[in-house]
Amino acid sequence: MTEPWPTPAASPAAPDAASPAAPPTPPTSAGPFDPPGVTWQPVSPKLVTVRLISLALSLGLPLVASVVVAALVGVPGLWAVPAAVAAFAAWLAILVPRQVRALGYAERDDDLLIRKGIMFRTLVVVPYGRMQFVDVQAGPLDRWGGIAKVQLHTASPASDAAIPGLPPTEADRLRDRLAERGEARLAGL
Structure with a gap:
């Protein structure tokens, strides 16, 4: 079991009973975003599903429309548009779970x-x-x-x-x- 406060290293000489003990140093934070002594409560993992469905609904129509236009027009360069939309959707699908885990x-x-x-x-x-x-x-x-x-x-x-x-x-x-x-x-x- 670890102690909540770091203890100073023992010195070879025995401390004098008359000398005051050094006060313990409080734990330091990991930065401005992690205050010491704070217990973070996470949000529900169901938020990932809701955000992914919202993402599919908002990017599904542009993806389908760009595929239809690229297929009807027949210009090979137009297939870059649905590929870009699909790549953006895939990137967001990877990012959303990480964003939800960061909420607290x-x-x-x-x-x-x-x-x-x-x-x-x-x-x-x-x-x-x-x-x-x-x-x-x-x-x-x-x-x-x-x-x-x-x-x-x-x-x-x-x-x-x-x-x-x-x-x-x-x-x-x-x-x-x-x-x-x-x-x-x-x-x-």
Whole structure:
């Protein structure tokens, strides 16, 4: 079992009882996107399926249309268009599961943390006292997949505080808990 705090190496001489012990050093974070002592909650893996179906619906029509046009016109160079659409769809199909695995949230005593992104990472910190209201959203495809999105609204219009891909029971629990904590923080101001 490892100790939570690193211990200094033992010195050959015995420490003097009168000398004060050095305070333990707190654990350091792995960077600005991984604060120390935070346990991240992942989103539902069902979000991958919902996003892949949405991707197929949005790129399926351009793929079929470009194949039909390339076949009817008969110009060999036009087959590059459906090949490019198919390559883009394949790249996104590989990227979507990684993006979903990168999503997470953590509830702390004073704020909510939301992280996302692989190449362009984002960490959003929303203080409970700054939340104006919290709502739960689910479109038809989300409801079919059994997931919902919790959207946090603050005074800042640029705030992108949303947690997609939560099971409906977790979305309800999180909405109620965040609203309760937000009211408690506002009452304390």
